[in-house]
Amino acid sequence: xxxxRPTIMLKTxxxxxxxxVFLLGSGxxxxxxxxxxxxxxGGEIRIKAFGKTLNRDFDxxxxxxxxxxxxxxxxxxxxxxxxxxxPALADYWTISDGGKKVLFFLRKGACFHxxxxxxxxxxxFSFERLFKLKNNPLFYLLATRIEGGEEFWQGAxxxxxxxxxVNQKTIEIDWKxxxxxNFYFLAAGFAKILPKNLLLKEKYSFFERPIxxxxxxxxxxxxxxxxxxxxxxxVRNERYYGRKPYLQAIELSPFFLLDDFFRNEIxxxxxxxYRISPNKYQTLxxxxxxxxxxxxxxxxxxxxxPEVRQALKVFLDKKALASLVSSTAYFAQVMDSYLPPFLPGxxxxxxxxxxxxxxxxxxxxxxxxxxxxxxxxxxxxFEMPQKEIMNNxxxxxxxxxxxxxxxxxxxxTNSLDWLKEEKV
Numbered sequence: 497x498x499x500x501r502p503t504i505m506l507k508t509x510x511x512x513x514x515x516x517v518f519l520l521g522s523g524x525x526x527x528x529x530x531x532x533x534x535x536x537x538g539g540e541i542r543i544k545a546f547g548k549t550l551n552r553d554f555d556x557x558x559x560x561x562x563x564x565x566x567x568x569x570x571x572x573x574x575x576x577x578x579x580x581x582x583p584a585l586a587d588y589w590t591i592s593d594g595g596k597k598v599l600f601f602l603r604k605g606a607c608f609h610x611x612x613x614x615x616x617x618x619x620x621f622s623f624e625r626l627f628k629l630k631n632n633p634l635f636y637l638l639a640t641r642i643e644g645g646e647e648f649w650q651g652a653x654x655x656x657x658x659x660x661x662v663n664q665k666t667i668e669i670d671w672k673x674x675x676x677x678n679f680y681f682l683a684a685g686f687a688k689i690l691p692k693n694l695l696l697k698e699k700y701s702f703f704e705r706p707i708x709x710x711x712x713x714x715x716x717x718x719x720x721x722x723x724x725x726x727x728x729x730x731v732r733n734e735r736y737y738g739r740k741p742y743l744q745a746i747e748l749s750p751f752f753l754l755d756d757f758f759r760n761e762i763x764x765x766x767x768x769x770y771r772i773s774p775n776k777y778q779t780l781x782x783x784x785x786x787x788x789x790x791x792x793x794x795x796x797x798x799x800x801x802p803e804v805r806q807a808l809k810v811f812l813d814k815k816a817l818a819s820l821v822s823s824t825a826y827f828a829q830v831m832d833s834y835l836p837p838f839l840p841g842x843x844x845x846x847x848x849x850x851x852x853x854x855x856x857x858x859x860x861x862x863x864x865x866x867x868x869x870x871x872x873x874x875x876x877x878f879e880m881p882q883k884e885i886m887n888n889x890x891x892x893x894x895x896x897x898x899x900x901x902x903x904x905x906x907x908x909t910n911s912l913d914w915l916k917e918e919k920v
Contacts, residue, residue, distance in 0.1 A: 540745040542762040544752040550726060551750075554703040554714075556688035557629055561748060567730060569688035569708035572600050572619065572667075573679060581679045585614055585689055585709060595674030602665040606737040608691050609713040616667040620659045621692035624648065627656065633791065638681045643670040711736045718749060726751045787831065788821070790893075798863035798872075807856040811900045813892070820888045856900075865901035876904045 545551070545561060553560040556569050572586040586600040606614045623642075626635045627649050639645035643658030658670035671678050681687060689709065695702050706714055711733050718727030727749025732741055754771065756762045765772070767779065790812075792799040799805060818828040860866035876893065878886050887906075894904040 535742045537742050538744050539742075540747060541743055541764070542747045542752065542756075543749075544754075544757065544762055544765040545748050545750040546766050547750050549750060550728075552725070552728075554706040555700075556690070557626055557632065557635070557686045561728075562685060563746070563748065564728060564730070565685055565688070566710070567712040567746065568706055568710045568714060569690070570606075570710050571682055571684075571687045571689060573683045575680075575683050581676075581683060584683075585619075596671045598669050598671070598678075599662065600667050600669065602667070603737050604665070606709060607735060608709055609707045609733060609735075610691075610694075611735070612691055612693075614689060614709055615664050615692075616661040617664075618689055618692045619667045620656075620661055621695070622689045623659055623687070624656055625690070625695070626686060632686065633789070634681075634684070634686070638687075641671055641673070641675075641678055641681065643672055709737075711738065711741050712746060715745065718747065720751075788828070798865060801863060803859050804863045804865070807851065807859040808897070808900055808902075810851055810853055810856040811896050813896060816892055817889060820892060821885055860900055867901045868898050871898060871901050871903035874902050874904055875907050877907050 543563065551559070551561055554564065554568070556565050570584045572584060573581050574584040576582040583603075585602055585606050587603040589598050589600045591598050600619070602614055602616065602619070608614065623638075626632075627639045627645060629635065630649070636649060639649045639656075642656055644653055644656045645658060647653040648656045658672075660668040660670070662668050690702075691707060694707060712730040713733045715729040715731040717725045718729055720726050727747060730746040730748075732744050734740070752762045752765070754765060754768075757765045757772075792805055794800055794805075814830040818830055822828045857866045865872060874897075876890060878890070890904065890906045897904060
């Protein structure tokens with residue numbers, strides 16, 4: 497498992513504090529050169545996106561640009577700059593039953609960008625929608641934490657019993673167990689609240705011109721002279737329930753040029769070229785909540801045996817895999833749990849005894865593995881758009897697991913539901 501730390505470059509004239517204002521709202525003062533500066537309202541920020549094509553995925557449950565998703569939508573709670581839980585659409589909450597029952601009270605005046613008020617029905621619908629999509633293992637982990645969530649996921653219930661609409665502005669969540677991690681799930685990028693009536697009416701076309709509750713709203717698709725869509729423009733939400741951003745607009749496009757950055761026409765670029773001197777431009781590095789996992793089909797033998805999965809770890813070089821997906825812009829770091837390791841105060845690292853190669857082979861041979869001359873064919877499914885990276889990771893995994901008696905075969909997929917039909 498790996499998480500990413502991206503690096504971006506900022507124009508010298510665009511103070512780092514201004515970026516924080518743009519992300520976090522008003523109420524900031526910037527100390528630079530001994531002088532206190534108060535940000536002024538107005539202006540636009542232009543960002544060169546990662547990649548060579550425009551990502552038009554506006555679904556919080558998908559793989560869109562975090563800077564877009566986080567500014568269009570809100571969840572019940574969010575993380576502040578110290579990664580602590582902070583109110584968002586939920587004004588406050590009460591906890592009872594030893595932490596397993598939480599009542600969230602929605603903010604008065606919190607509205608979607610079309611003026612429609614946010615209700616508890618929207619909250620319930622948004623979470624149940626995640627559990628119906630089934631396209632992210634984290635959705636399942638969230639479902640299994642809520643009473644009735646797993647039954648709903650499996651199709652054995654028509655609704656999640658642990659998501660209760662108390663009244664129009666109050667939603668109750670009944671957790672199976674007490675954990676601060678529950679709140680971090682609610683602060684995740686996929687746990688945004690969407691308007692139930694519009695999603696049901698417009699289906700996926702809703703995301704062509706999405707409506708959220710965030711500090712910025714969708715303005716229009718940016719186009720070139722041939723009318724091809726090349727970027728996204730967001731504008732400030734003047735009816736935002738919280739502190740309004742200083743910035744008037746955000747423009748994001750992967751087609752902005754590095755030379756545009758040098759001409760002061762764009763303000764933020766990925767650190768993709770050594771032409772950008774860290775001595776001249778400010779560098780911003782931050783940990784990302786984006787994680788990459790390698791999953792086994794635990795319902796199929798021999799991967800249904802925990803000791804077999806532990807033995808296979810001996811053959812995997814996580815650091816080598818992390819280096820293959822790292823670049824000047826993204827640095828991948830090895831994880832020891834399924835949640836990013838930098839989130840404070842929970843899921844401490846579990847100390848495990850080192851397993852020797854001999855012991856690992858002994859376990860694998862008892863399960864019918866461990867012989868490179870007679871390997872088990874295992875299909876490896878990727879959901880990774882960068883083909884070169886995908887092929888490099890596949891080659892590393894294939895070479896690493898062959899001595900364990902596993903022959904990998906590469907496949908691509910866009911649907912976890914489709915994998916249910918696979919038996920190999």
